[in-house]
Amino acid sequence: MSTRTVSDLGERALIDRIIARLATPSWVVVGPGDDAAVVAPKRGTLDVLTTDIQIESVHFDCRFTPPEAIGHRALAVNLSDLAAMGAEPRLALLSLALPDAMEVTTLDGVIDGLLALARAHRVALVGGNISRSPGPLTIDVTAGGTVHPRRVLTRAGARPGDEVYVTGTIGDAMAGLESLRAGAGCERCEQRYLRPEPRVRAGLLLGRNRAASACIDLSDGLADGVRRMAEASHVGVELDAAALPLAEDVRQWHEARGHDALDAAVRGGDDYELLFTVRPAHGGRLKAVRRQIGHLPISKVGIVTKDPGLSIRTPDGVRPLPEGFAHFR
Amino acid sequence: MSTRTVSDLGERALIDRIIARLATPSWVVVGPGDDAAVVAPKRGTLDVLTTDIQIESVHFDCRFTPPEAIGHRALAVNLSDLAAMGAEPRLALLSLALPDAMEVTTLDGVIDGLLALARAHRVALVGGNISRSPGPLTIDVTAGGTVHPRRVLTRAGARPGDEVYVTGTIGDAMAGLESLRAGAGCERCEQRYLRPEPRVRAGLLLGRNRAASACIDLSDGLADGVRRMAEASHVGVELDAAALPLAEDVRQWHEARGHDALDAAVRGGDDYELLFTVRPAHGGRLKAVRRQIGHLPISKVGIVTKDPGLSIRTPDGVRPLPEGFAHFR
Numbered sequence: 001m002s003t004r005t006v007s008d009l010g011e012r013a014l015i016d017r018i019i020a021r022l023a024t025p026s027w028v029v030v031g032p033g034d035d036a037a038v039v040a041p042k043r044g045t046l047d048v049l050t051t052d053i054q055i056e057s058v059h060f061d062c063r064f065t066p067p068e069a070i071g072h073r074a075l076a077v078n079l080s081d082l083a084a085m086g087a088e089p090r091l092a093l094l095s096l097a098l099p100d101a102m103e104v105t106t107l108d109g110v111i112d113g114l115l116a117l118a119r120a121h122r123v124a125l126v127g128g129n130i131s132r133s134p135g136p137l138t139i140d141v142t143a144g145g146t147v148h149p150r151r152v153l154t155r156a157g158a159r160p161g162d163e164v165y166v167t168g169t170i171g172d173a174m175a176g177l178e179s180l181r182a183g184a185g186c187e188r189c190e191q192r193y194l195r196p197e198p199r200v201r202a203g204l205l206l207g208r209n210r211a212a213s214a215c216i217d218l219s220d221g222l223a224d225g226v227r228r229m230a231e232a233s234h235v236g237v238e239l240d241a242a243a244l245p246l247a248e249d250v251r252q253w254h255e256a257r258g259h260d261a262l263d264a265a266v267r268g269g270d271d272y273e274l275l276f277t278v279r280p281a282h283g284g285r286l287k288a289v290r291r292q293i294g295h296l297p298i299s300k301v302g303i304v305t306k307d308p309g310l311s312i313r314t315p316d317g318v319r320p321l322p323e324g325f326a327h328f329r
Numbered sequence: 330m331s332t333r334t335v336s337d338l339g340e341r342a343l344i345d346r347i348i349a350r351l352a353t354p355s356w357v358v359v360g361p362g363d364d365a366a367v368v369a370p371k372r373g374t375l376d377v378l379t380t381d382i383q384i385e386s387v388h389f390d391c392r393f394t395p396p397e398a399i400g401h402r403a404l405a406v407n408l409s410d411l412a413a414m415g416a417e418p419r420l421a422l423l424s425l426a427l428p429d430a431m432e433v434t435t436l437d438g439v440i441d442g443l444l445a446l447a448r449a450h451r452v453a454l455v456g457g458n459i460s461r462s463p464g465p466l467t468i469d470v471t472a473g474g475t476v477h478p479r480r481v482l483t484r485a486g487a488r489p490g491d492e493v494y495v496t497g498t499i500g501d502a503m504a505g506l507e508s509l510r511a512g513a514g515c516e517r518c519e520q521r522y523l524r525p526e527p528r529v530r531a532g533l534l535l536g537r538n539r540a541a542s543a544c545i546d547l548s549d550g551l552a553d554g555v556r557r558m559a560e561a562s563h564v565g566v567e568l569d570a571a572a573l574p575l576a577e578d579v580r581q582w583h584e585a586r587g588h589d590a591l592d593a594a595v596r597g598g599d600d601y602e603l604l605f606t607v608r609p610a611h612g613g614r615l616k617a618v619r620r621q622i623g624h625l626p627i628s629k630v631g632i633v634t635k636d637p638g639l640s641i642r643t644p645d646g647v648r649p650l651p652e653g654f655a656h657f658r
Contacts, residue, residue, distance in 0.1 A: 034483050035413035036379035041370035046358055050365035051422040051471055057463050084364035093380040095469045134386050135464020140424045142380055142471040154363050
């Protein structure tokens with residue numbers, strides 16, 4: 001049986017193949033296939049736009065990342081950015097650069113994964129382009145959403161005294177990536193790495209309840225997210241090591257390998273949880289978010305300080321949170 | 330003197346370097362540097378969105394494409410798509426994948442070229458991302474614009490009897506690319522290849538005057554554009570070879586090399602002119618466009634037919650316009 005490659009099919013046929021699978025909602029005035037997409041704005045909202053690229057061997061490894069996961073992640077990282085702004089996702093555009101020898105079934109898998117996540121979040125794929133890649137498989141997604149003007153979340157609103165929170169658990173994706181590289185270990189962690197769930201509903205609830213003073217998504221780890229938020233807000237942060245939400249299997253994974261689980265969780269990226277701050281007076285608003293959010297845990301992990309330093313309180317005392325957060329035991 | 334590379338500087342410094350150069354208009358509620366950009370929609374308009382990628386060795390050759398031209402073209406191809414929809418460009422997002430060894434001055438040049446064109450069209454760069462590339466320099470731009478609901482131009486509106494027009498001259502960019510590869514020849518053509526001018530004003534005027542029944546931009550040549558428009562509109566087209574707008578230097582360039590100039594002009598891509606159709610009754614509207622457009626020529630090049638075939642009338646008779654339009658003399 002001969003395997004068809006994307007260059008056998010050609011650009012036009014590949015585009016038609018994707019377009020045939022799309023459902024186009026009524027607010028899309030001109031959908032995929034014309035020079036550009038035309039969409040009706042949503043009344044009373046602002047537009048939110050973000051773009052993030054995924055490149056083979058930089059952002060994912062085809063040896064252990066199934067095509068569906070590649071497509072899922074390419075959209076998920078963008079929806080996570082929208083979530084961090086408190087936005088409701090609405091549409092996506094897809095730029096694909098494909099190696100000539102890539103099999104059509106692999107491309108189908110990438111599209112499957114992307115469209116499954118798009119459907120789950122009612123995101124319409126409204127445009128894009130396909131190109132030959134002389135190098136790695138490259139997937140660049142631009143995502144657009146909407147947000148009510150008074151519900152925008154930014155990184156810049158944290159003030160001294162605000163409490164610092166994080167959704168879900170951290171360090172899972174890093175353990176998952178290690179597990180995938182090792183060939184086995186922590187199945188739950190692997191899924192967290194391969195199919196991160198963008199915290200769209202959490203971001204929406206934080207915005208709707210006006211509960212968060214600042215918000216950012218954790219793409220490059222907790223330490224990185226804390227640093228970026230603190231810089232944007234011109235404040236410092238003191239984390240509490242004992243309060244960090246580490247899953248038991250992640251703790252075991254790292255301890256079995258002689259690693260400091262806490263260090264790994266603080267540095268490890270790809271979790272796509274939300275890090276946010278809440279004014280002390282807005283505890284009631286956060287309570288409302290907790291009621292509405294269902295099973296997703298929200299953990300208080302620290303406090304915003306006036307002093308611009310970044311630190312973490314451990315059983316051995318308060319230590320600085322260094323660039324890259326190499327070691328702190 | 331040591332040359333700094335982009336990996337010497339790192340992602341954060343590179344992003345800060347670009348952001349420092351941007352001016353942000355008042356409708357940008359949250360600009361570059363947060364998780365996503367937030368922009369206020371323009372009252373009474375629809376949003377128009379497009380994305381197009383430029384990859385080294387696929388879309389441009391660094392040996393004869395200066396960095397400024399790479400940046401210019403990356404934005405120009407997207408503005409051309411907006412122009413073809415009758416849209417007014419407004420914003421752009423930029424995804425960059427940079428080889429480690431790329432010099433910072435080269436990146437500066439790419440950004441110079443992109444921002445110069447952005448300024449000329451009052452386009453705000455509102456977001457983006459920078460990533461390492463294990464392969465070629467890759468620039469993916471998403472552009473957004475606005476259009477009044479009744480002024481949208483699509484590919485699908487051509488009807489039998491409509492007249493077919495093209496802006497500017499065609500085949501210039503192909504001759505320019507050949508000239509660049511040869512090391513010299515047609516300086517004007519080279520500039521047309523390196524710094525295509527998206528026909529934004531022409532697209533706007535066609536929409537405002539409601540002059541065009543269909544419109545598409547010529548990225549892959551006249552034959553390709555005619556085919557795509559005809560397919561979308563379920564019609565045929567008969568071109569008139571004698572009416573095609575060939576510049577004298579382009580004609581000479583091809584004839585000096587023993588090529589059929591007409592064939593080259595019909596097949597040659599990268600001109601980014603607009604191809605559009607006009608109802609016979611709307612000659613007055615087109616006249617208004619001509620009055621307002623200034624020096625840009627508009628040439629009638631053919632007629633829309635009910636018969637779905639694509640053909641070209643030459644001194645030797647009517648010939649089919651084949652896929653790729655190999656030869657017709």
